Each structure stands twice: as C-alpha cells, then as structure tokens.
Amino acid sequence: MSIQILSPRITVVKPWISLAVKEKLIHGFFFLNGILSVIVLLGIFALLVFTSIPAFQEINVGSFLFGLEWNPTSYVKEQYGIIPMLVSTFMVTLGALVIAVPLGIGTAAYLSDVASPRVREIAKPIVEILAGIPSVVIGFLGIVLVGPILAKVFGTHNGLNALNGSVLLAVMALPTIVSISEDAISNVPKSYDQASLALGASKWQTVIKVKIPAALSGIIAACMLGMGRAVGETMTVLMATGCAPAMPESFLGPVRTLTSSIAIELGEVAYNTTHYYALFALGLVLFIMTFLVNMTSDIILHKYEKVNR
Amino acid sequence: MNTMIKEKKSNQKNVEQEVISAELEENNMKVRVENFNFYYDTTQALKDINLEIKANSVVGIIGPSGCGKSTFLRCFNRMNDTISSIRYEGKIRIDEKNIFDDNLDVVDLRRNVGMVFQKSNPFPKSIFENIAYGLKINGIKDKNFIAQKVEESLKNAALWDEIKDRLHKSAFALSGGQQQRLCIARALAIEPEVLLLDEPASALDPIATAKIEELIHELKKKYTILIVTHNMQQAARVSDYTAFFMLGELIECDETNKIFTNPSKKITEDYVTGRFG
Ligand SMILES: Nc1ncnc2c1ncn2[C@@H]1O[C@H](COP(=O)(O)OP(=O)(O)O)[C@@H](O)[C@H]1O
Ligand SMILES: [Mg+2]
Numbered sequence: 001m002s003i004q005i006l007s008p009r010i011t012v013v014k015p016w017i018s019l020a021v022k023e024k025l026i027h028g029f030f031f032l033n034g035i036l037s038v039i040v041l042l043g044i045f046a047l048l049v050f051t052s053i054p055a056f057q058e059i060n061v062g063s064f065l066f067g068l069e070w071n072p073t074s075y076v077k078e079q080y081g082i083i084p085m086l087v088s089t090f091m092v093t094l095g096a097l098v099i100a101v102p103l104g105i106g107t108a109a110y111l112s113d114v115a116s117p118r119v120r121e122i123a124k125p126i127v128e129i130l131a132g133i134p135s136v137v138i139g140f141l142g143i144v145l146v147g148p149i150l151a152k153v154f155g156t157h158n159g160l161n162a163l164n165g166s167v168l169l170a171v172m173a174l175p176t177i178v179s180i181s182e183d184a185i186s187n188v189p190k191s192y193d194q195a196s197l198a199l200g201a202s203k204w205q206t207v208i209k210v211k212i213p214a215a216l217s218g219i220i221a222a223c224m225l226g227m228g229r230a231v232g233e234t235m236t237v238l239m240a241t242g243c244a245p246a247m248p249e250s251f252l253g254p255v256r257t258l259t260s261s262i263a264i265e266l267g268e269v270a271y272n273t274t275h276y277y278a279l280f281a282l283g284l285v286l287f288i289m290t291f292l293v294n295m296t297s298d299i300i301l302h303k304y305e306k307v308n309r
Numbered sequence: 310m311n312t313m314i315k316e317k318k319s320n321q322k323n324v325e326q327e328v329i330s331a332e333l334e335e336n337n338m339k340v341r342v343e344n345f346n347f348y349y350d351t352t353q354a355l356k357d358i359n360l361e362i363k364a365n366s367v368v369g370i371i372g373p374s375g376c377g378k379s380t381f382l383r384c385f386n387r388m389n390d391t392i393s394s395i396r397y398e399g400k401i402r403i404d405e406k407n408i409f410d411d412n413l414d415v416v417d418l419r420r421n422v423g424m425v426f427q428k429s430n431p432f433p434k435s436i437f438e439n440i441a442y443g444l445k446i447n448g449i450k451d452k453n454f455i456a457q458k459v460e461e462s463l464k465n466a467a468l469w470d471e472i473k474d475r476l477h478k479s480a481f482a483l484s485g486g487q488q489q490r491l492c493i494a495r496a497l498a499i500e501p502e503v504l505l506l507d508e509p510a511s512a513l514d515p516i517a518t519a520k521i522e523e524l525i526h527e528l529k530k531k532y533t534i535l536i537v538t539h540n541m542q543q544a545a546r547v548s549d550y551t552a553f554f555m556l557g558e559l560i561e562c563d564e565t566n567k568i569f570t571n572p573s574k575k576i577t578e579d580y581v582t583g584r585f586g
Contacts, residue, residue: 194388195426195431196446197388197391197419198419198424198496199419199442199446200443202416209442209445209446210432210442214432214433
C-alpha cells in the first residue's frame with residue numbers, strides 16, 4: 001500500500017509583522033517589567049538612605065548601632081540606641097521560628113506522606129488560606145485570646161509580651177513554611193520512597209530519614225521566607241507585645257520591635273527633626289535585614305532546584 | 310502367608326519412602342504461589358498463578374511488556390500495598406507462611422524479601438549511609454557492627470574493591486552499574502532470604518550487565534532469586550528456571566534449558582525464538 005494524500009496542501013500564512021520583530025517586542029516588554037521592579041527596589045533603598053543621612057549629622061553612628069537606650073523625646077539627653085529594638089526583633093522572630101519550624105515541618109511531612117489524599121486535599125488549601133488572614137485580626141486574637149491564656153499559664157500581670165508576639169508570628173509564618181516545605185517533600189523522587197519502604201522502613205521513618213533530608217534546602221528556604229515575614233510584620237507585634245521601649249528582660253516581659261517603633265513614633269514625630277530622620281534609619285536597618293533574609297532563602301531555593309534537576 | 314506379609318511390609322516401606330521424599334521436596338520449596346489473582350481496581354493483572362520455587366534457585370520471569378511481570382514481583386514483598394484500590398486473591402507462601410496473613414508484619418516480610426529496582430535508586434547520601442540505612446531503621450546502633458556489615462555487603466555485591474576509598478562520598482558519583490550494585494548491596498545488608506530483581510540490568514552497558522549476572526550466580530548460593538528480564542539471553546544465562554508470562558497468565562514454568570530448547574507450549578516457543586514480543 002502506498003501513502004496517499006488527498007487533502008489540499010497546507011499554505012503557510014505570513015503574520016503582518018515578522019516573527020523576529022514580534023519576538024523582540026515581547027522580549028522588550030518583559031525586560032521593561034523586570035527593570036521596573038529593580039528600579040522601584042533601588043528607589044526605595046535610595047530614599048531610605050538619603051532620608052537617613054541627616055539623622056547621622058546629630059547622632060553618632062556607633063551610638064546608634066550599639067546604644068542601649070532609645071529615648072528620642074527625653075528632655076535631658078536624647079538617646080538613639082537601636083539595640084533594645086534589635087534584641088526585641090530577634091527575640092520575637094526567634095521565638096516564632098522555634099514554634100513554627102518544627103510544627104511546620106511536621107505538618108508538611110504529615111500532609112505529604114502520611115495523610116490520605118482526601119485529608120491532604122482539604123487541609124492544604126485551609127493552611128494556605130491562613131496566610132490571608134489580616135494581621136490586625138491576628139493581633140486582635142493576641143489581645144483577647146493568646147494574651148489572657150499566657151497570663152494565666154505563666155501567672156503574669158498581662159499577656160502582652162514577647163512570647164505572645166512569637167506565638168502570633170508563628171501562626172502567621174506557618175502557612176508559608178507548611179506550603180513550601182510540603183512542595184519540597186512531595187517533589188522528592190518516588191524512587192527514594194520505594195527503596196526505603198522495600199528495606200522495611202515505615203512511612204514515618206521514610207519521611208524523616210530520607211525525604212526530609214533530601215528536601216532540606218527547600219525546607220530551609222521555606223523557613224527563611226517564613227522568618228522574613230516575621231521580621232517585617234508590624235501590626236500584630238504592635239498590638240500583642242506591650243511595646244515598652246526598654247531593653248527586653250525576658251520572653252514574659254514587654255518588648256518593642258523595630259517595626260512597632262516606626263509605626264508608633266512616625267505618627268507623632270515632628271517633620272524634619274533628627275527623630276524623624278532617625279526613624280528612616282530604623283527603616284533602612286529593617287530593609288537590609290529583610291532583604292538579607294529573603295536573598296539567602298532565594299539562593300538556597302535556587303541551589304535546591306538545580307540539585308533536583 | 311509368609312510371602313503375603315513380606316509383600317505388605319515392603320509395600321508399607323514404599324509408601325513411607327514416598328511420603329518422606331515428598332516431604333523433602335516440599336521442604337525444599339522456598340516459595341509457593343497458590344491460585345493467585347491480582348487486580349488493579351477493576352482490571353485483572355494476574356490470573357490464577359500457581360508456581361513453586363526451590364530454595365537457592367534463580368527464577369527468570371519473562372514475557373512481553375505489560376504482561377504483569379513487575380506486578381507479580383512486587384507481590385512478594387507487598388510493595389503493591391502502597392497503591393490504593395488494589396486487590397488480591399489466593400496465597401503466596403514463603404517458608405510455608407502466607408505473606409497475606411493478617412498477623413504478618415510487613416516490615417518483617419520486607420526485611421526478609423529484598424528488592425532491587427529497574428532504575429538504580431540510591432539515596433542522596435554517602436555510599437556508606439546508603440547501606441547503613443537499612444540497618445539503622447531496623448534498630449541497629451552498634452557502629453562497629455554497622456561498619457562491618459557495610460563492608461561485607463559491598464564485598465558480596467562485588468563493589469568493595471572499586472569504592473573502598475570513597476565510602477563517605479556521595480552515591481551519585483558512582484557509575485550506573487556501580488549504583489545498581491550499590492542497590493544490591495543495600496538490599497543484602499539486612500540479610501534477606503529472597504531477592505527480587507526487576508530488570509536490574511536494563512539500563513546498563515554490556516560490561517556492567519555482565520558483572521551483575523556474575524553476581525547473581527554467586528548470590529544464589531545464599532539467596533532465592535526472582536529476576537524479571539526482557540532479555541532472553543540474560544534469562545537463559547542466569548536462571549535455573551524460567552517462567553513465561555503473557556497477559557497476566559503464567560503460560561509455563563520449567564527448567565530454563567527446557568523452556569529455551571523444548572517448551573511444552575507453542576506460544577512459549579514463538580516468544581523465546583523471537584517470533585513475537
Ligand atoms: N499502578 C498501576 N495501576 C493500574 N494499572 C497498573 C499499575 N501498574 C501496572 N498496571 C497495569 O498492569 C499491567 C501489568 O503491568 P506490569 O506488571 O508493570 O507489566 P510488566 O512489568 O510485565 O511490563 C499493565 O497492563 C499495566 O498497565
Ligand atoms: Mg516491568
């Protein structure tokens with residue numbers, strides 16, 4: 001039998017502009033978009049730098065970075081030390097990570113490997129929706145729910161303290177950590193599971209000893225992203241941590257993070273004063289911190305994608 | 310009268326002897342598959358399989374692709390259990406114990422029935438850790454014992470000499486053939502009695518394949534081996550018995566020599582001579 005072609009031959013339709021030009025236009029469009037976001041980022045950075053500079057005509061950089069007291073409205077001597085706020089930020093963030101990381105990885109492992117497909121289909125979207133709860137609402141829960149519980153458990157006067165902030169930030173970081181970790185764990189090749197199960201390992205042993213180590217860089221990136229959110233979060237910590245501008249004493253005492261300080265004071269400060277510029281300097285410190293966290297997580301995530309290909 | 314008694318006695322003796330030899334034969338059977346059916350949801354993948362396997366023998370499983378070879382192999386360590394909506398009927402006995410019994414521990418079964426997969430699948434860990442893994446999850450903590458066992462398994466998998474200087478390097482740095490032998494070593498480390506090999510050499514070059522085949526020859530002294538292969542010559546080279554499957558049915562199983570020179574079914578002959586498949 002010979003091959004027969006009965007239908008008419010196809011005719012190629014030429015587009016009104018050549019493909020090469022079209023390619024170039026599309027390329028240009030996306031290039032512009034990319035450039036624009038870089039410009040915005042650089043713009044914010046430049047703005048923060050330039051508005052911070054006047055602050056350092058009055059404040060010694062050393063006493064800003066290493067000063068132990070923040071009291072810009074003192075009648076005796078104005079103090080611009082950011083250490084109490086840095087310590088507060090680290091405490092609240094660290095506390096949040098200590099709570100959220102084990103819980104998040106455990107949940108991710110459960111969802112990816114142990115839960116039945118139906119449970120996973122229901123639970124994962126719910127966890128992701130958690131990410132959309134406004135921070136004001138979480139802060140409110142901190143005041144009316146978490147605070148009183150903490151006060152009762154630890155017998156303190158009130159529950160507005162660093163621990164409260166950590167608990168709330170943990171709740172806020174969990175969706176990111178669970179969602180991205182779950183993706184990372186699910187993306188571990190099935191052949192590893194098979195090998196592990198065939199050696200007599202249980203599902204949990206397989207997840208903990210094979211899959212989590214194999215997905216580790218993805219999980220670390222997930223935690224870093226969660227942390228980035230915790231460092232930059234303002235409203236929740238403002239509402240739940242008591243906000244005393246002194247050096248924090250313990251997790252059960254009030255603390256005041258970088259973000260809360262900016263939010264509280266920027267509304268009241270007189271325009272173009274040293275205090276005003278100092279708040280922008282705080283913003284610059286915060287910007288650099290979150291930028292570093294996000295960049296680190298991005299680098300780790302990238303490395304992880306390469307390894308898995 | 311006298312002679313009658315004598316006759317009776319000798320008869321009895323004969324019967325006794327028969328019983329004993331039958332028992333011997335039975336005891337020598339490591340694996341026994343009885344009226345076994347397997348279903349993926351509604352499609353039947355294995356149909357009424359009956360098969361007996363002698364201890365320390367190699368059984369080659371051949372047949373066109375999709376005939377159920379892998380499915381069959383994965384029944385022996387119940388790896389199919391990880392797939393939802395599967396169903397089986399009948400029995401598979403290993404050392405006379407039905408592996409589908411309710412009170413059988415799957416972990417014990419899998420420790421006793423090792424498996425090597427078609428595509429080598431070492432863990433993203435060091436060579437040492439790959440082999441130590443099976444020991445560690447089975448609760449062994451003694452470091453010296455683990456090290457000793459790792460060395461022994463690698464030697465038994467004919468890999469030790471090639472990699473002894475880089476035990477703590479990533480397993481991914483090994484060649485395909487070495488990775489597959491590493492997977493065999495990993496299976497050997499937990500001392501199984503039955504080994505399941507699913508096309509273990511299909512992704513390997515001829516030299517690596519020859520090494521694996523040589524290894525199988527050695528291993529059968531200690532293990533009972535089921536090997537799936539799509540390579541007729543390989544089946545002829547490595548196996549003592551060959552089982553020919555088609556469309557989920559066991560067409561025939563006999564001594565390899567017989568299957569390849571004088572099979573009892575026409576269709577087997579057609580397949581092994583390459584007339585289809
Ligand atoms: N997980 C599965 N779900 C449903 N059907 C399957 C699954 N795995 C295999 N099958 C089907 O079972 C039959 C036997 O497959 P398999 O045992 O892999 O064959 P072989 O290894 O001989 O090539 C095929 O028809 C295949 O499509
Ligand atoms: Mg197969």
